[in-house]
Amino acid sequence: MAKKIILLGPPGVGKGTVADKLTKKLNLPHIATGDMLRDNTEKKTPLGIKAKSFMDKGLLVPDEVVIEMVRQRLKQDDCKDGFVLDGFPRTINQAEKIDDLNFDEVINLQATDDIIIKRLNNRRVCSKCGSIFHLDYIKPKQEGICDKCNGKLIQREDDKDEAIKERLKVYRSLTEPLISYFKNKGILVEVDGSKTPKEVFESVVRVVS
Ligand SMILES: [Zn+2]
Structure with a gap:
């Protein structure tokens, strides 16, 4: 059975790490909108060229361009058994426009602002290779x-x-209304993201299996 999963959560809650581990475990593609945008602009696809024209002006890429990119990406062969969508949708408007994709589960990783601030404060990035x-x-x-x-x-x-x-x-003002939106659809599962990365991942695995 296909598993179409959306991963929600504030910046710094560990979404990227969870998505990486989960996609390896379930053998599903990890669809991150940032990567998708970069990929399209680098390959100069029609949507990539469109997106770049906004980014070059310092503007946000409009919803309809991003949504079309997501749709095309999810139609590719590697998504036929499912996928983990990370970083999208971000707003109710975006969610409504992809509602027809019939997601199976929306995992909401949560943690308080204090915990996130402390965590991000302790994050270091390599200035040469980008390792975190x-x-x-x-x-x-x-x-x-x-x-x-x-x-x-x-x-x-x-x-x-x-x-x-x-x-x-x-994040809270744009994305939190999404949580109620998916809750009303009955597909939202909450996971406590304030624990260690290992514990958080174990909780996620429990809710998807
Ligand atoms: Zn390095």
Whole structure:
């Protein structure tokens, strides 16, 4: 049976990590909208060219372009047994427009703002290869240095206090109404994202199996 899963949750709750592990376990493709956009613009697909014309002007890519990209991606052969959609939809408007895709499960990873702020504050990114470390969970062997390439680890501007608070505010106002939307459809499952990555993943596996 196909498993069409949406992963919801605030920035910093660990969606990417869960999606990676879950797609490996279920042998399903991980559909992240950021990757999809990059892929389309790099390959200069008609939708990619359209999207880029907005990004070049510093504008958000309009919903209809992103939705069309998602639709095309989900029609590809590797999605026939299902997929994990990560980072989309973000708004009620987007959700309503893909309602016909009949999702099976929406997993909502939740954690309080305090926990997320603390976590993102401890995230470090390699300035050379982009690998992600975490001072609590994925400690680099040597402080401030990437295990893989010896590059310098930095804290992204996005992960600093004020920026995180702003991202969370935007998330809560846009995406939280989505939670009630999927709850009303009876396909929402809540997972406590405040535990360790291992515990969070175990809870997710329990709800999808
Ligand atoms: Zn590195």
